[in-house]
Amino acid sequence: MSHVHDLAVIGGGVHGAAAALFAARGGMDVTLLERGPLCREASGVNAGTLTMQMTRVALIPYALKAHAMWASARDWLGHDVGVVVCDGLSLAFTQAEEELLTFRAGKRREAGAPIEIVTGARAKEIEPGLSGEVRVAGHCVVDGFANAYLTGLAYRRALLEAGVALREETPVSGVRRETDGFAVETADGIVRARRLVLAGGVWIEPMMAWLGIHLPIKTLINQLSVSERIAPVMRTVVGIANGLLSLKQYPHGTVVIGGGWQAVGDRERGGVELLPERLIGNARLACHAIPALKRARMARAWAGLEAETADALPAVGPVPGVPDAYVCGSVHSGYTSGPYIARLLADHILGRAPEMPLFPIDRLLAPGGAAVN
Amino acid sequence: MTEAKDVIVIGAGPAGANAALEAAGAGLDVALIDEQPAAGGQVWRAPWPGLERPPASNEAKAGDALRARLEASRVDRRFGRRVWSVTSGFRVDALGPDGNEPVTAPILIAATGAHERVIPFPGWTLPGVIGLAAATVLLKSHQVVPGARVVVAGSGPLLAAVAAGILKAGGHVVAIADIAGPADWLRAAPAMASRPALLAEGAGWTLKILAKRVPIHFRHAVAAAEGEGRVTRVRLKPVDSEGWAGSRKAVEIEADALCVGNGLVPGAELSKLFRAKHRYDRLRGGWIPETDAFGRTSVPALIAIGDGAGLSGAAPAELSGRLAGLAAAHDAGATDGAAFARLAHPLLTERARLAAFADASAGMMALRPAQVAGIAPETIICRCEDVTRAEIDAAFAAGARHVNQLKHFTRCGMGPCQGRMCGDVAAELLGQRVGSREAVGYWTGRPPLRPVGLDQLIGDFDYADIPIPKPAPL
Amino acid sequence: MMIRSVADARRPALVRFSVDGAPVEAPRGEPLATALAAAGHLGLRESPRLGGPRGAFCFMGVCQECAIHVDGVLRQACMTPVAEGMVVELRGVP
Numbered sequence: 021m022s023h024v025h026d027l028a029v030i031g032g033g034v035h036g037a038a039a040a041l042f043a044a045r046g047g048m049d050v051t052l053l054e055r056g057p058l059c060r061e062a063s064g065v066n067a068g069t070l071t072m073q074m075t076r077v078a079l080i081p082y083a084l085k086a087h088a089m090w091a092s093a094r095d096w097l098g099h100d101v102g103v104v105v106c107d108g109l110s111l112a113f114t115q116a117e118e119e120l121l122t123f124r125a126g127k128r129r130e131a132g133a134p135i136e137i138v139t140g141a142r143a144k145e146i147e148p149g150l151s152g153e154v155r156v157a158g159h160c161v162v163d164g165f166a167n168a169y170l171t172g173l174a175y176r177r178a179l180l181e182a183g184v185a186l187r188e189e190t191p192v193s194g195v196r197r198e199t200d201g202f203a204v205e206t207a208d209g210i211v212r213a214r215r216l217v218l219a220g221g222v223w224i225e226p227m228m229a230w231l232g233i234h235l236p237i238k239t240l241i242n243q244l245s246v247s248e249r250i251a252p253v254m255r256t257v258v259g260i261a262n263g264l265l266s267l268k269q270y271p272h273g274t275v276v277i278g279g280g281w282q283a284v285g286d287r288e289r290g291g292v293e294l295l296p297e298r299l300i301g302n303a304r305l306a307c308h309a310i311p312a313l314k315r316a317r318m319a320r321a322w323a324g325l326e327a328e329t330a331d332a333l334p335a336v337g338p339v340p341g342v343p344d345a346y347v348c349g350s351v352h353s354g355y356t357s358g359p360y361i362a363r364l365l366a367d368h369i370l371g372r373a374p375e376m377p378l379f380p381i382d383r384l385l386a387p388g389g390a391a392v393n
Numbered sequence: 394m395t396e397a398k399d400v401i402v403i404g405a406g407p408a409g410a411n412a413a414l415e416a417a418g419a420g421l422d423v424a425l426i427d428e429q430p431a432a433g434g435q436v437w438r439a440p441w442p443g444l445e446r447p448p449a450s451n452e453a454k455a456g457d458a459l460r461a462r463l464e465a466s467r468v469d470r471r472f473g474r475r476v477w478s479v480t481s482g483f484r485v486d487a488l489g490p491d492g493n494e495p496v497t498a499p500i501l502i503a504a505t506g507a508h509e510r511v512i513p514f515p516g517w518t519l520p521g522v523i524g525l526a527a528a529t530v531l532l533k534s535h536q537v538v539p540g541a542r543v544v545v546a547g548s549g550p551l552l553a554a555v556a557a558g559i560l561k562a563g564g565h566v567v568a569i570a571d572i573a574g575p576a577d578w579l580r581a582a583p584a585m586a587s588r589p590a591l592l593a594e595g596a597g598w599t600l601k602i603l604a605k606r607v608p609i610h611f612r613h614a615v616a617a618a619e620g621e622g623r624v625t626r627v628r629l630k631p632v633d634s635e636g637w638a639g640s641r642k643a644v645e646i647e648a649d650a651l652c653v654g655n656g657l658v659p660g661a662e663l664s665k666l667f668r669a670k671h672r673y674d675r676l677r678g679g680w681i682p683e684t685d686a687f688g689r690t691s692v693p694a695l696i697a698i699g700d701g702a703g704l705s706g707a708a709p710a711e712l713s714g715r716l717a718g719l720a721a722a723h724d725a726g727a728t729d730g731a732a733f734a735r736l737a738h739p740l741l742t743e744r745a746r747l748a749a750f751a752d753a754s755a756g757m758m759a760l761r762p763a764q765v766a767g768i769a770p771e772t773i774i775c776r777c778e779d780v781t782r783a784e785i786d787a788a789f790a791a792g793a794r795h796v797n798q799l800k801h802f803t804r805c806g807m808g809p810c811q812g813r814m815c816g817d818v819a820a821e822l823l824g825q826r827v828g829s830r831e832a833v834g835y836w837t838g839r840p841p842l843r844p845v846g847l848d849q850l851i852g853d854f855d856y857a858d859i860p861i862p863k864p865a866p867l
Numbered sequence: 868m869m870i871r872s873v874a875d876a877r878r879p880a881l882v883r884f885s886v887d888g889a890p891v892e893a894p895r896g897e898p899l900a901t902a903l904a905a906a907g908h909l910g911l912r913e914s915p916r917l918g919g920p921r922g923a924f925c926f927m928g929v930c931q932e933c934a935i936h937v938d939g940v941l942r943q944a945c946m947t948p949v950a951e952g953m954v955v956e957l958r959g960v961p
Contacts, residue, residue, distance in 0.1 A: 057798050064801060077867055113856055124867060153856075169801040176792060189794075248777075248809040248844065248931075249915040262861050273915060280865075284480075292668070294840050296478040296486040300493070301859050304851045308859075314851070315940055317844040319809045322837075332866045428928065428946070435927060441948065443896035445877040508929045520909035520922030527926040535901045536876040537869050562872035622920045623909045649868065776924075777931065779916040809931040814924075844931065848940060 025051045025185065027369065028204050028213035030192050030227060032056075033063035034355060035348045036219030037175040038362035039369075041097075044182040046370040051211060052184050053204065055191035059172035062221050065324035066355045067244055067278035068168040069266050070103070071257055072133035072160050073110040073125070075353045078333060080131035081376060083353065086360035087162055098181070099174035101166045104271065108163025108257040109143055110135075111309055112155050121261035125158040135160045149254045149310050163257045165268045168355065187211070195230040201344065215344040215369060219362070222287045222327040224335060224349050231342050235335065235384055237350055238328040241285040242278065243294050243302065245321035249273030253312040265305040275313060277306045283323040291323025328352060329384055336361055337368075337380035347381060398424045398469070398498040400721045401485050403476055403663065406434020408699025408710040408717070409504030410459050413468045415718025416502075419727045424496055425468050426487055428475045428843075432460050434506055434699075435526060436707045438534040446536055451594065453533065455707070471496075477841035477850075479663055483694070488845055492852040500694045500721045503663035504714065507678060507700040508813050510656045511547075512764050513772045513782075516618030517653070525551040525654025529558065538564035540650025544627045546570035546615045547654040549758035550595065555652055557598035560605050568646050569602065570613040570629045572636060572655070572764070573757060584753035588708075591750065614764065616643050618651050627651050636764035656758030658817045660701040665838035667692045673830045676755050677703035679817055680835045686741060687720035688713060696720065704755045712744040765821045774822070775815040777808020785819060789826045796820050796833050809844045812836050869904040884953035893949045900926060900933045900944035903955070911935050911944065912959025921959070935959055 029040040032054025040052040070090050075083045087105075094100040110125070112118040125135045135158045143157035144150045179186050187206070196203040201214035218227040225237040250273050258267040259279075266278040281302045284293040299321055307313045327350035329335050334352070339345040348365050351357050364374040402413040405427035413425040425432070431439040437456030440446050448454045463470060474487035474494065483501040487494050509524040511517065523531075523539060525547055531537045538559050543566050545556045556566050585592050602609065616630035616638075627646045631639040657678055664671065664682035669690040671680045681703040682690045688698040698713040699705070705713070716737055723733040768774070770783035780803050788802040796819065799805055805819050806812035812819075816836060824830040871878075878894035885891070886908060893902035900923040903911065910920040911933055923933035926945045933944035936956040944955075 057792070057795070060798070060801070074865070120864060127867060172798075173791060173802055188792075247847070263865050264859075264861065293480050294478070295480065296484070296493075296495070296840070299478070299840065300850055300852075303847055304854050304856075304859050307847055307851050308856055314848040315846075317809065317846050317934075317941055318841055318850060319844045320807070320811065320839060321841065322839050440876075441896060441898055443879040443894070443948075447875050449875065508927070509925060518914070518919055518921060518924075520911070520920055523923070524925050527924065530926040531869070531901065535898060536872045536878075537901055537905065538872055539869055541868065541870065563874060564870065564872070623922070773919075776914070776921075779914050779919070809934065810929060813929050843928070844934075846940060846942075 022210065022212055024201060025049045025211070025213040027215045027217065028053065028202065028211060029217040029219055030204065031219035031221060031223065031349070032058045032188065033061055033219065033221050034059060034171060034358035035351070035362045036217065037179060038359045039217050039219055039348055039366050040184050041175065041178055041182055042363045042366035043369060044184045046366060048370065050184045051187060051213065052179060053187045053190050053192050053206065053211065055189070057172060057188055058176050058186070062324050062326055063171050063355060064169050065244070065322055066168050067266050067276050068166040068355065069257060069268065069278070070164045070166060070356050071108045071259065072128055072162055073108055073135060073158055073259055074263055074266070075128070075356060076332065077127050077131045079351070079353065079357055080128055080133045082357045082360055084132055084162060086357045089359045090166055091164070093174070097174055097178050099170070099177065101170050101174045102270070103164060103166045105164040106256055107146055108160045108259070109147055109150070110158035110259045110261055111143070112157065112261045113153055113308070114155070117261040118155050121156065121158055133160060134162055147254060147256045147258065149312055151309055151311055165257055167270065215346070217346045217348055217365070219348045221349050222325045224327060224347060228339070228347065231339060231345060233339060233342070234386065235381060236330060239287045240280070240326040240328055241283040241291050242324050242326055243281045243283045243298055243321060244276060244278045244324065245299060245302065245318050246277070247275040247313070247316040248319040250275065250316045254310050258309050260305060260309065265302070265309060267306050267309060275316065277302055279305065285323060285325070287325065291325065294321050294323060327354070331384070334361060334379040335381045335384065336365055337378040340382050340385065395484070395495040395497055398422050398496060399725055400500045400502060401426065401483060401496060401498040402502040402504060403485065404434065404504035404506055404699065404701065405429070405432035405472070406504060406506055406699060406710065407437060407459070407707045408714040409502065410463060411711045411714030412502045412504060412698060412718040412721070414462055414466055415715045416721045417466050417468045419718070419722030421722055421725055421727055423468050424471060424498065426471045426474050426476055426485065428473065430473050432463050432470070432472070435530070438530060440534055440536070444536060451590065475843055475845065477843060477845045479666060479842070488849050492849065500725060501663070501696070502717050502721060503695065503697045503701065504699040505660045505662050505701040507657040507659045507704060509654050510658045510760065510817050511653055512655045512818060513768055513774055514615045514617055515769060515772055516624065518773055518776055519618050519620055519624045520622065521620070521624035521649060522618050522651045522653065525555050525652050528555045528652035532558040532562060536562070538562050539652055540648070541565060542567045542648045543650045543652060544568050544570065544646055544648045545652045546629070548572040549654070549656050550754055551654055553595060553598040553602065556607060557601045560601050566605070566607045567648055568608045568610060568629070570610045570615065572612065572614050572632060572761065574611045574634065577757065581753040581757060584749040588747065588750040610644060613644065615651070615653055624651050625649065632764070636761035636767065638767050655764070656760065657700060657704055659703055661697070662701070662838060662842055664690050664692070664695065664697045664702070665835065666842070667695055669695060671835070674703060675759055676752065678755065686716065688717045689720060694724070704758070705751045706754055709744050709747045709751050712740050716740050760817065760821060762821065762825065765818055766825060774819055775805040775808065777810050778804045780805040782822060785822050789823060793823065794827050794833065796823060796836055799823055800836065806836055868907050868909065869901060871905055882949060882951040884949060884951065884955060886955045887957055895950065896948040898945050899937065899947040899949050899955065902949045903944060908957065911957050
C-alpha cells in the first residue's frame with residue numbers, strides 16, 4: 021500500500037502554499053501538488069497591493085491580520101517577499117468620487133481599518149508627487165505592497181524546510197474518494213491522503229467538479245503594466261475611489277500600474293490578449309494621479325487571473341457532503357488576505373478553533389447541498 | 394478613428410516591403426508599417442534622412458531600388474511608427490508623430506526581422522563596445538567609423554563586411570578575431586559558391602583586409618574589454634573548433650572601439666504574441682514559428698516571413714516576401730488558385746536554389762554551446778538588470794527550470810530591452826543545465842512590443858472621458 | 868570616439884544643441900547617439916542596478932542603452948534626429 025499523507029493540498033498559490041505550510045508546522049504529513057511552478061499564477065503576477073482601501077468590508081479584519089503577517093514575513097516565512105509597508109491614498113477627483121470614497125471609507129473604518137478622509141492639500145503633503153487636482157483622499161497608514169514575483173521563491177524554501185512533499189509541475193487530473201481518504205490522480209501515479217484541500221484559485225470550479233460539487237467561480241482577467249526603473253516619483257500606494265487604479269513604485273524603481281482593467285482570456289487559456297484601449301485608459305489614470313509618470317516608459321504588460329464567487333466573498337471551509345475535504349480560495353483581494361485566511365483553515369484542519377470565522381460555501385451551492393455533477 | 398485595410402505588413406525590410414508590393418500589385422489595400430524613417434530594414438538600411446551618399450555597394454543599390462519601387466506603388470507607407478500592440482482581428486496600434494494610430498486588417502504579415510546575438514564577456518557593457526550589426530548601421534547609414542583603432546570580433550559573414558567597410562571609409566582596423574578557422578570557411582565555400590556575386594563580394598572584403606595587412610586571429614574570441622568608463626584595451630583568447638577557450642596566451646590590443654557579434658536571433662515577436670506553434674531550430678537562429686512555404690503560421694491569417702521567422706538572408710527574404718504577398722492576395726480572394734500556383738512556382742524554385750548559401754551563412758553564425766558554457770560567473774548576462782551568470786546558475790539551483798521562472802527569480806529579461814539582448818544566451822545557460830532548449834522554452838510575448846513613452850501613449854485626454862465601471866461590491 | 872567619414876557623403880548644415888549644458892554641433896538630422904559619440908560622449912548613462920557606465924550598443928532601437936533625456940523626456944538617442952536647440956541630459960532614467 022502506497023504512502024498515505026495526512027493532507028494533500030491541490031493548488032500552489034499563496035492560499036495552498038500557506039495552508040500546506042501551517043499544516044506541516046502543526047505536525048501533519050503534507051503534500052502540495054501544483055501543475056506548474058509554485059505561485060506562478062495569480063499569486064506570482066498580481067500587483068502585490070496590501071491595502072485596506074480596496075478590501076471588502078467583511079474582509080477588513082482578516083486583511084488587517086494578514087497585513088501584519090506580510091510585514092513580518094521574514095520572521096515566519098524566512099523571506100520578506102520584498103514587502104514595503106507604507107501609507108495608502110485613495111483619491112477622489114470628482115464630486116461623485118468624493119461621495120463614494122467618503123461613504124466607503126466610513127464603512128471600512130467601522131470594520132477596523134484606520135482610514136481617515138483628508139483634504140487634497142494634506143494628501144499632497146503625504147505624497148508630494150500627487151496631482152494637484154485631488155479633491156479629497158482616503159488616507160490609511162496600514163498599507164503597502166509585496167513583490168508578487170518573489171512569492172514562489174519565498175514559499176518554496178519554507179515549504180521544503182517544513183518537510184512538505186512539494187510536487188511542482190504535477191497536474192492533477194482527478195480525485196477519487198477512498199475508504200480512508202482520497203486518491204489524487206497525476207501523470208506520475210496516485211498520491212494518497214486522508215484529507216484534501218482544494219486551493220486552485222480560478223480552477224476551484226473544475227476541482228470541485230471532481231467531488232461532484234458545482235461551485236461556479238468567475239474568472240477575472242486583470243491587466244497590469246510596469247515601467248522601467250525610474251527615479252523616485254511616489255512613496256505611497258495610490259488608488260482611485262472608483263477602484264480602477266492601483267499604483268506603487270518599488271524600491272528598485274519600477275512603477276506597477278494595475279486596477280482590474282479586463283483583458284481577454286479564460287481559465288483554460290489564461291490571459292490571452294491585452295487590450296490597447298484599456299492599457300491606455302489605465303495609464304491615463306496613473307498619469308493623472310502621479311503626473312511625473314508621463315516622463316516614464318511602459319516597459320511591459322501582462323495579465324493575471326483572479327477568482328470571484330457569486331457574492332464576491334471567500335470560499336473557505338469544509339466541502340459540504342464530502343468529509344475531510346476543504347476548499348480555500350477565491351477570496352477577492354486574495355493575495356492581501358491569503359496567508360491569514362489559509363492559516364485559519366490550517367488551524368481548523370489541525371483541530372484548533374480558528375481565531376476568526378471561515379467562509380463556508382454552503383451559501384454558494386444549489387439548495388439541498390452538494391449538487392451532483 | 395480606426396482605419397481598415399486588406400493587409401497590414403509590419404516591418405519594411407526585404408521581406409516585408411516585397412510582401413507589401415506584391416499584395417498591392419494584386420489590387421489589395423496594403424499598409425506597411427516600420428519604425429525607421431525609410432524602408433530597407435537593417436540589411437538595406439537607408440542613410441538617415443538628409444544624409445546623401447552615392448550607392449557604392451550592391452546592398453546600397455538594392456535598398457535604393459526597393460525604396461523607389463515603394464515610392465511608385467500604392468502601398469500605404471507608414472514610417473516612423475512604433476508598433477506597440479497587435480490584437481486579434483487584426484488590430485495594430487502604432488505610435489506616430491501625432492499619437493496612437495490604430496489600423497485593422499483581416500490579414501497580418503509579420504516581417505520584424507532579427508537582432509544581434511553577442512556572447513557576453515567581462516567588459517562587454519563598456520561604452521565603445523558595440524555590435525557588428527551596429528557597426529554596419531554606422532558604416533552604411535551614418536557614414537561613420539566606430540573609432541580610431543577598431544577591433545572587429547565574433548563570427549559569421551558580418552566580420553569581413555564590417556572590417557572591409559571600416560577600411561574603405563578610411564578607418565583603422567587593428568585586429569580581426571574570428572571564432573571560426575580557415576577550415577570552417579573552406580568547408581562553407583562550396584555552398585557559398587552557389588551565389589557568385591556574394592562570394593565575389595566576400596572575396597573583395599578579404600582582399601581589402603589582406604592588402605592593409607590587418608592582423609587576423611582565427612580561432613580567437615574576446616576574453617575581455619577593459620578601460621575606465623570606455624574601452625581602451627581588448628584581450629583575445631584562443632578557442633578550439635567548438636569554442637572552448639584554450640590555454641595558449643591571450644592577445645592584448647590597444648583599441649578605442651570593439652565591434653563584436655556572434656550571429657543573429659530571429660525576433661518572432663508577433664508569432665509569439667499570438668501563441669503560434671514554434672519550434673527550436675539552432676541553424677535558423679532559435680525559436681521560430683512553424684510555417685508553410687508561404688509563411689502562414691498556425692494562427693489563421695498570420696503570416697511570418699524574413700529573418701524574423703528564421704534566418705535566411707536578404708535574397709531569400711525578398712522571395713519569401715513576394716510569396717507571402719501572393720498568398721495574402723490569394724487568401725483575400727484577389728487571385729485564383731491557378732494564378733497563385735503559377736506565380737508562386739518560379740519564386741519557390743529560386744528560393745530553393747538559394748538555400749545552400751543561406752544554410753552555410755547561418756551555420757557560420759549559429760550559437761556555439763561551448764562559447765556560452767565558458768562564460769565566467771561574474772559576467773553580466775542581462776545588461777538592463779545587471780544579472781550575472783552566477784545569479785542565473787543560482788536560480789537553477791533554487792529550482793528554475795523554464796525561462797519564465799528564471800525571469801521571476803532573477804529579473805533577467807525584465808528590463809526595457811524586453812530580453813532581446815540577453816534572451817538567447819540566458820536560455821542557453823539554463824538549457825544547458827536543464828538538458829535542452831526545448832525544455833526551457835521562451836519568454837511569453839506581451840505588449841508593448843517595444844517600450845513606449847507614457848506621454849505618447851496617453852496623449853491628450855479628459856479625466857471625465859476615462860470609462861468608469863460599476864463600483865465593486867462593498 | 869567615432870569619426871565621420873568624409874569621402875562621398877554630403878551632410879546637412881550643422882546645428883547646435885546642448886549636452887549637460889555644454890554646446891555640441893552636428894549635422895541636422897544625424898542620429899543623436901552618433902552625434903554624441905562623434906563629439907566624444909561615448910558614456911551616456913549608468914546602469915540602474917550596479918551603476919556601470921553605458922553607451923549606445925546596437926544603434927537600431929533594440930538594446931535601450933542609449934535612452935537618455937532629450938528635451939525633458941526619455942528618448943532612445945539612436946532613434947532621435949539631432950535638431951537645433953535640443954537639450955540633452957546624459958543621465959539615463961534615474
